[in-house]
Amino acid sequence: MLSKEVRSELLQIVGDKYFMDTENELYAYSYDSTPLFQSMPDAVVMPGSTEEIAAILKIANARRIPIVPRGSGTNLCGGTVPVEGGIVMNTNRLNKIREIDQDNLTASFGPGVITADLHAAVERLGLFYPPDPGSMRISTMGGNVAECAGGMRGLKYGVTKDYIMGLELVLPTGEILHVGGKNAKDVAGYDLTKLMVGSEGTLAVVSNITAKLLPLPETKRTMVAYYRSLTDAARTVQRVIAAKIIPATMEFLDQATMKVVEDFARIGLPCDMQAMLLIEQDGMEAQVERDIMRIEEIAYQEGAVEVRLAQTTDEANKLMAARRAALSALSRVKPTTILEDATVPRAHLAEMTEQVNVIAKKYNVQICTFGHAGDGNLHPTCMTDERDKEEIHRVEKAFEEIFHAAIKLGGTITGEHGVGIAKAGYLELKVGEAGIDLMKRIKAAFDPNGIMNPGKIFAKSDRRRVVVSKCECGHDETQHKHDDSKQSV
Amino acid sequence: MLSKEVRSELLQIVGDKYFMDTENELYAYSYDSTPLFQSMPDAVVMPGSTEEIAAILKIANARRIPIVPRGSGTNLCGGTVPVEGGIVMNTNRLNKIREIDQDNLTASFGPGVITADLHAAVERLGLFYPPDPGSMRISTMGGNVAECAGGMRGLKYGVTKDYIMGLELVLPTGEILHVGGKNAKDVAGYDLTKLMVGSEGTLAVVSNITAKLLPLPETKRTMVAYYRSLTDAARTVQRVIAAKIIPATMEFLDQATMKVVEDFARIGLPCDMQAMLLIEQDGMEAQVERDIMRIEEIAYQEGAVEVRLAQTTDEANKLMAARRAALSALSRVKPTTILEDATVPRAHLAEMTEQVNVIAKKYNVQICTFGHAGDGNLHPTCMTDERDKEEIHRVEKAFEEIFHAAIKLGGTITGEHGVGIAKAGYLELKVGEAGIDLMKRIKAAFDPNGIMNPGKIFAKSDRRRVVVSKCECGHDETQHKHDDSKQSV
Numbered sequence: 001m002l003s004k005e006v007r008s009e010l011l012q013i014v015g016d017k018y019f020m021d022t023e024n025e026l027y028a029y030s031y032d033s034t035p036l037f038q039s040m041p042d043a044v045v046m047p048g049s050t051e052e053i054a055a056i057l058k059i060a061n062a063r064r065i066p067i068v069p070r071g072s073g074t075n076l077c078g079g080t081v082p083v084e085g086g087i088v089m090n091t092n093r094l095n096k097i098r099e100i101d102q103d104n105l106t107a108s109f110g111p112g113v114i115t116a117d118l119h120a121a122v123e124r125l126g127l128f129y130p131p132d133p134g135s136m137r138i139s140t141m142g143g144n145v146a147e148c149a150g151g152m153r154g155l156k157y158g159v160t161k162d163y164i165m166g167l168e169l170v171l172p173t174g175e176i177l178h179v180g181g182k183n184a185k186d187v188a189g190y191d192l193t194k195l196m197v198g199s200e201g202t203l204a205v206v207s208n209i210t211a212k213l214l215p216l217p218e219t220k221r222t223m224v225a226y227y228r229s230l231t232d233a234a235r236t237v238q239r240v241i242a243a244k245i246i247p248a249t250m251e252f253l254d255q256a257t258m259k260v261v262e263d264f265a266r267i268g269l270p271c272d273m274q275a276m277l278l279i280e281q282d283g284m285e286a287q288v289e290r291d292i293m294r295i296e297e298i299a300y301q302e303g304a305v306e307v308r309l310a311q312t313t314d315e316a317n318k319l320m321a322a323r324r325a326a327l328s329a330l331s332r333v334k335p336t337t338i339l340e341d342a343t344v345p346r347a348h349l350a351e352m353t354e355q356v357n358v359i360a361k362k363y364n365v366q367i368c369t370f371g372h373a374g375d376g377n378l379h380p381t382c383m384t385d386e387r388d389k390e391e392i393h394r395v396e397k398a399f400e401e402i403f404h405a406a407i408k409l410g411g412t413i414t415g416e417h418g419v420g421i422a423k424a425g426y427l428e429l430k431v432g433e434a435g436i437d438l439m440k441r442i443k444a445a446f447d448p449n450g451i452m453n454p455g456k457i458f459a460k461s462d463r464r465r466v467v468v469s470k471c472e473c474g475h476d477e478t479q480h481k482h483d484d485s486k487q488s489v
Numbered sequence: 490m491l492s493k494e495v496r497s498e499l500l501q502i503v504g505d506k507y508f509m510d511t512e513n514e515l516y517a518y519s520y521d522s523t524p525l526f527q528s529m530p531d532a533v534v535m536p537g538s539t540e541e542i543a544a545i546l547k548i549a550n551a552r553r554i555p556i557v558p559r560g561s562g563t564n565l566c567g568g569t570v571p572v573e574g575g576i577v578m579n580t581n582r583l584n585k586i587r588e589i590d591q592d593n594l595t596a597s598f599g600p601g602v603i604t605a606d607l608h609a610a611v612e613r614l615g616l617f618y619p620p621d622p623g624s625m626r627i628s629t630m631g632g633n634v635a636e637c638a639g640g641m642r643g644l645k646y647g648v649t650k651d652y653i654m655g656l657e658l659v660l661p662t663g664e665i666l667h668v669g670g671k672n673a674k675d676v677a678g679y680d681l682t683k684l685m686v687g688s689e690g691t692l693a694v695v696s697n698i699t700a701k702l703l704p705l706p707e708t709k710r711t712m713v714a715y716y717r718s719l720t721d722a723a724r725t726v727q728r729v730i731a732a733k734i735i736p737a738t739m740e741f742l743d744q745a746t747m748k749v750v751e752d753f754a755r756i757g758l759p760c761d762m763q764a765m766l767l768i769e770q771d772g773m774e775a776q777v778e779r780d781i782m783r784i785e786e787i788a789y790q791e792g793a794v795e796v797r798l799a800q801t802t803d804e805a806n807k808l809m810a811a812r813r814a815a816l817s818a819l820s821r822v823k824p825t826t827i828l829e830d831a832t833v834p835r836a837h838l839a840e841m842t843e844q845v846n847v848i849a850k851k852y853n854v855q856i857c858t859f860g861h862a863g864d865g866n867l868h869p870t871c872m873t874d875e876r877d878k879e880e881i882h883r884v885e886k887a888f889e890e891i892f893h894a895a896i897k898l899g900g901t902i903t904g905e906h907g908v909g910i911a912k913a914g915y916l917e918l919k920v921g922e923a924g925i926d927l928m929k930r931i932k933a934a935f936d937p938n939g940i941m942n943p944g945k946i947f948a949k950s951d952r953r954r955v956v957v958s959k960c961e962c963g964h965d966e967t968q969h970k971h972d973d974s975k976q977s978v
Contacts, residue, residue, distance in 0.1 A: 103727055103836030126733060148676045159674055161683070162651070175923040182834035184864035185648055185904035187637045187687045188912075188919040189946060190928050194650070194683035198676045215733030238592055244615060244704030286775045345671035347592030375673035415674035423677075430677040434664040438934065439679050445930035457678060 002042045002087075006059060010045055010087070013055045018046035018093070029088045032073035032080040033135070034422055036386075041068065041082040046090045050168060050176060050207040053089070057205065057451075058174035060087055066454050067172070069201040071111065071140030074133075075147050076339065077420025079200050083455040089205065091142050097121050098208075104182050105213045106165060111142025111206050115149075118211075128216040130157035133416070134324060142206050148198030150416030152249045152280075152323070155346075155374030157214075159416065161197040166210035169196060172447050182210060195442075200418050201453040203446040217282035220248065221292045222316035225299040225307045226273040230254060230357075232303035233275040234350030237373045239298045240279075241346065245291050249280035250374030251323050254353070257330065257370040257381075264329035265322045273305060277373060278323050280316075326370045327381070334366075334383035336392075340399055341423075342406035343415030346376035355405045356380045363398040365391065377415035403429060424459035491531045491576075495548060499534055499576070502544045507535035507582070518577045521562035521569040522624070523911055525875075530557065530571040535579045539657060539665060539696040542578070546694065546940075547663035549576055555943050556661070558690040560600065560629030563622075564636050565828065566909025568689050572944040578694065580631050586610050587697070593671050594702045595654060600631025600695050604638075607700075617705040619646035622905070623813060631695050637687030639905030641738045641769075641812070644835075644863030646703075648905065650686040655699035658685060661936050671699060684931075689907050690942040692935040706771035709737065710781045711805035714788040714796045715762040719743060719846070721792035722764040723839030726862045728787045729768075730835065734780050738769035739863030740812050743842070746819065746859040746870075753818035754811045762794060766862065767812050769805075815859045816870070823855075823872040825881075829888055830912075831895035832904030835865035844894045845869045852887040854880065866904035892918060913948035 002010070002021070011019045020026070021043045031038040042065075047053045060067045066086025073080045082088055094110030100122055101107070107122055107129065115136040122129050132151035133139055139149065145167070150159045166180035169192075180186060180193035196203060227233040237250055253261065255274045262269040269276065277299070281291045296307045310316035331337040344352045353369055356378070360367040371379040380402055384395050403413055403426055413419075413426040428436055440458060443450075491499070491510070500508045509515070510532045520527040531554075536542045549556045555575025562569045571577050583599030589611055590596070596611055596618065604625040611618050621640035622628055628638065634656070639648045655669035658681075669675060669682035685692060716722040726739055742750065744763045751758040758765065766788070770780045785796045799805035820826040833841045842858055845867070849856040860868040869891055871884050892902055892915055902908075902915040917925055929947060932939075 101834075101836070102731055104834045105730065106834075148680075150674050154674055161680065171923070171927070177921065177924055177927065179920070179924065181901065182899055183832050183866075183901050183904065184835060185639050185643055185832055185861070185866045186901040187903050187905060187907050188901045189908060189916055189924065190931055191637075191650065191683055191687055192924070192927070194680055195931075198680055215735065241594065242591060246704065284773070284776045284779075287773045290773075343672050343674055345590075345593045345595075346673060347590070372674070377674045410671055412670065412672050412675040412677045414676050415672065416676060418676050419678060427678055431668070432666065434660070435666050435668065435678065435681070438660070438666065438681070441934035442679055442684075442931060445927065445934050 002065070006063060006065065007043065009059050010043060010056060013052050014045050014047055018048065020044040029070070029082070032075055032078065034076050034078040034081065034420070037078035037081045037421055039081050039083045040085065041088040042085050044088045044090060046093050048093050050170060053170045053205050053207050054174040054176055056087070056089065057170055057172050060451050061172040061174070061449055064449050064451060067205070067451050068453050069142070069146065069205045071143035072138045074135035074139045075143060075418060075420065077414070077418040077422040079147060079418050079420035079456060081421065083421055091205070091207070092140060094207065100125060100127065101182065102127070106182050106210055107213055108208065108210045109141060110208060111140060111145065113141045115139045115141055115144055122213055123216055126216045127213040129163060129211060129213055131160045131163060134327065141209055145197050145206055145209060146199065146201050147418040148416070150372070150375070150377065152251060152372060154372055154377065155250055156246045156248045161194055163212045164193055164197050164209060165212050167193050167196055167206055168208035169204040169206050171204050172449060172451050180210065198418070200420060200456050202443055202456055203452060219285045219288055220280055220282035221288050222278070222280045222310040222319055223292060223296065223307060224319055225277045225279070225304040226270055227275045227304055228273060229303060230275045230353050231350045233277050234353055234373070236277060236299050236302040236304065237349055238347055239302055240295055243294060243298060245294060247279050247291065247295065247374065248282045249278065251278040251371070252373035253278070253323065253326065253370040254368060256368035257326055260329040260333055260368070261322050261326055264332065265325050267318055267322050269322070270306070278319055330368055330381050330383060334385055336384045336386040338382040338384060338395055338399070340380050340402065341414045341417045342378055342380060342402055342411060344376040344406050344409045344411030346374060348409040348411065349373055349376050352376070352378060352406060352409055352411070356402055359398050359401045359405070363394040365395050365398050367398070375415065376411065419457045421456055424457060427457065427459065491554070495552060495554065496532065498548050499532060499545060502541050503534050503536055507537065509533040518559070518571070521564055521567065523565050523567040523570070523909070526567035526570045526910055528570050528572045529574065530577040531574050533577045533579060535582050537582050539659060542659045542694050542696050543663040543665055545576070545578065546659055546661050549940050550661040550663070550938055553938055553940060556694070556940050557942050558631070558635065558694045560632035561627045563624035563628040564632060564907060564909065566903070566907040566911045568636060568907050568909035568945060570910065572910055580694070581629060583696065589614060589616065590671065591616070595671050595699055596702055597697065597699045598630060599697060600629060600634065602630045604628045604630055604633055611702055612705055615705050616702040618652060618700060618702055620649045620652060623816065630698055634686050634695055634698060635688065635690050636907040637905070639861070639864070639866065641740060641861060643861055643866065644739055645735045645737045650683055652701045653682055653686050653698060654701050656682050656685055656695055657697035658693040658695050660693050661938060661940050669699065687907065689909060689945050691932055691945055692941055708774045708777055709769055709771035710777050711767070711769045711799040711808055712781060712785065712796060713808055714766045714768070714793040715759050716764045716793055717762060718792060719764045719842050720839045722766050723842055723862070725766060725788050725791040725793065726838055727836055728791055729784055732783060732787060734783060736768050736780065736784065736863065737771045738767065740767040740860070741862035742767070742812065742815065742859040743857060745857035746815055749818040749822055749857070750811050750815055753821065754814050756807055756811050758811070759795070767808055819857055819870050819872060823874055825873045825875040827871040827873060827884055827888070829869050829891065830903045830906045831867055831869060831891055831900060833865040833895050833898045833900035835863060837898040837900065838862055838865050841865070841867060841895060841898055841900070845891055848887050848890045848894070852883040854884050854887050856887070864904065865900065908946045910945055913946060916946065916948065
């Protein structure tokens with residue numbers, strides 16, 4: 001509970017309209033897209049300017065009140081759940097695209113801008129902002145920066161970090177920093193810009209963003225290849241890269257995922273196949289054509305049963321939409337969908353996928369796998385029922401083993417979703433105790449009082465799983481309330 | 490002076506052959522490629538393994554002895570001058586390329602690998618490591634990582650930071666961390682890899698490096714365009730980018746630079762011209778041809794007097810070599826060459842170049858400008874004589890104004906050379922007092938005892954200039970010793 005004094009100070013800063021603390025309002029900010037993590041904040045504020053952010057932070061810092069910066073809350077790691085209460089700071093009002101600089105190929109905008117709106121705005125000018133996380137129609141750029149969002153174009157174009165050139169940020173003290181900028185080269189001191197990207201709201205609040213843009217590729221082609229064997233599909237990915245072709249997108253769906261996607265989207269996927277690859281190449285027409293032909297050749301050489309080139313934009317869009325629907329489709333199958341994010345160096349894709357299957361069999365659990373094959377970024381997804389405690393226990397053991405397998409292959413515990421609270425228990429596997437200690441000291445350099453999104457990244461419990469629960473009362477799953485107590489898991 | 494005990498401990502770790510502390514040996518490590526900065530170390534060690542690095546750091550950390558990590562010392566910011574004495578740690582023995590992974594498109598190697606050797610090794614396999622700093626035939630990859638080296642291919646391909654995926658590093662405590670790796674996507678905690686790149690040896694010692702590789706472009710074409718006006722050249726750069734063409738290289742030389750380069754290299758530059766652009770495009774042949782034709786068209790539209798396409802690889806190489814010789818050529822003209830590194834968003838190139846000329850006139854000093862036009866990364870270079878105190882004073886005033894001008898245009902004090910000791914006095918201009926304070930706290934998170942390359946990045950004096958002094962005794966300028974005292978400037 002905030003004191004009367006703090007409440008009135010916050011009200012004075014943002015005004016009546018942008019301060020919320022009724023039970024219903026707090027409820028709406030007690031969860032994000034990571035169901036089963038829920039905790040009530042004490043207040044929600046929606047600052048309208050950098051100065052308001054600074055004023056709020058000063059108050060919170062002086063009184064050691066947690067601040068949870070938040071956009072649309074589409075993250076999958078519990079990253080915006082206010083697990084220690086405090087103030088949720090929704091930055092969605094800062095949603096202006098201030099500038100698209102066609103000479104320097106940069107865009108400057110507030111953290112509240114929706115990712116897809118940025119795409120549309122720059123594409124109208126023939127420019128391109130590549131990162132395209134699954135949630136891009138809802139997610140904000142502030143959230144993308146906080147989580148270092150990835151997407152389907154990571155293979156060729158990289159992730160959010162590769163495009164963020166400058167940030168305005170507000171430290172817990174209320175100090176406003178401008179880091180980076182529009183310079184293609186800049187080595188003036190430590191790179192605070194890249195450090196902020198992926199810091200999950202635990203260091204400072206981002207109040208403005210400058211991103212790098214590219215020329216929009218002239219053309220693109222989309223193709224699918226179907227396989228009787230998972231390994232053939234994975235080997236195709238490897239062979240394409242080894243042939244020195246870097247496609248814009250190389251997505252992978254296994255049979256189980258194909259089946260549920262087909263059931264959901266009805267686009268005629270051949271569900272007797274064991275796997276499919278969805279491949280997109282973009283660029284200059286002659287190059288795209290040549291690459292696509294060579295990829296087709298390699299796919300057949302590696303055992304593809306059928307390779308299909310999308311003949312129209314509409315057909316291409318349908319294929320991409322089907323892939324984008326994979327998680328939604330999977331979450332319809334059983335009451336509880338557990339989604340993970342293990343990532344390996346791309347050459348280990350086949351091995352990792354096989355190990356997921358072996359582990360699933362060993363523990364007798366149902367795991368579908370889809371994801372960004374070109375990045376080695378898998379989304380092994382378990383369909384289960386949280387009410388079956390014995391099965392859930394087996395699921396947990398299975399995922400534990402999947403994580404260890406990824407790490408053994410030189411992989412990581414999270415490729416693009418972030419650590420948040422859902423993966424905090426696994427971080428040590430990747431970075432070791434010394435790595436965690438160092439990261440904690442870096443956090444303290446920004447946030448000595450520990451007010452910035454406390455309880456995230458660094459484990460307080462051994463809770464290690466993202467559990468997507470299917471709501472039984474007819475609500476949309478992200479609206480479902482599981483528990484009223486703080487920090488329910 | 491090291492105590493007998495420390496000396497014997499170090500000797501035990503690296504052995505007789507790799508411990509140096511005779512007067513001559515210390516002398517050789519008292520300077521780097523940034524003349525006029527010199528200071529004697531107390532010892533030089535050349536560890537042969539990560540474990541030896543750890544053992545040395547433990548001793549130094551316990552006794553608060555400065556550690557200056559160093560490769561070939563080709564930096565231009567005084568970054569490896571042991572300004573507080575202590576131990577210079579030369580990591581050049583760690584010069585193995587451990588692996589070139591053709592499936593994951595990564596290379597893994599020690600910090601002592603020479604940049605050009607890495608280029609050659611990966612290019613033999615049809616792969617590509619783009620960053621190509623001017624010193625690449627001598628510089629080590631450890632040094633490139635420490636300074637976040639740039640080069641001529643920054644416009645299209647980015648800088649060192651964009652290619653470093655993973656590092657093994659040793660903290661002052663001797664703890665060995667593995668950060669990042671071969672994963673195309675990895676958001677497990679704060680990005681310590683990118684934080685280390687460009688940290689100038691002030692945080693930890695890098696003992697192994699994993700870099701991203703690209704497929705080697707199939708072909709490249711080189712062209713030059715000559716201009717009667719600086720502004721026309723700068724406008725060409727802007728128009729090419731606005732036409733959504735991103736050349737691999739867009740280098741700029743003004744008339745004064747052309748003259749001395751021609752005098753040095755005799756390649757037939759038309760020295761009645763005011764400026765030239767050296768442009769290279771690479772990629773698939775059809776695309777390269779189309780881009781080069783369009784660039785030629787734009788160059789003529791913007792007032793180029795002549796555009797010449799290199800007809801042979803040999804001709805192309807000669808043109809590029811001439812550009813690479815610019816600094817050497819300039820430093821022959823007068824006893825003292827003062828080289829700066831102001832960088833602006835690329836659209837401000839014309840404005841910045843004009844301001845450099847106005848400022849040079851105002852202070853009656855001779856400044857040539859060349860550099861990476863596509864990146865807005867200028868190297869305004871002053872030819873003067875350090876014995877003329879009155880002129881040096883005007884030169885200092887001129888550069889002071891150039892830096893302020895760059896910052897006003899949204900630029901930065903250093904694009905690719907690093908802060909070191911030479912630019913420490915300017916850092917606040919770019920990042921502000923709060924930025925410096927935050928960076929100091931981050932340093933303390935890695936290095937609480939302040940043993941890592943002390944005196945760098947953060948100003949202790951207001952010394953702000955890189956002065957390249959021409960040796961009068963016939964030695965190569967980088968071998969010249971200016972002063973025996975510690976921290977001479």
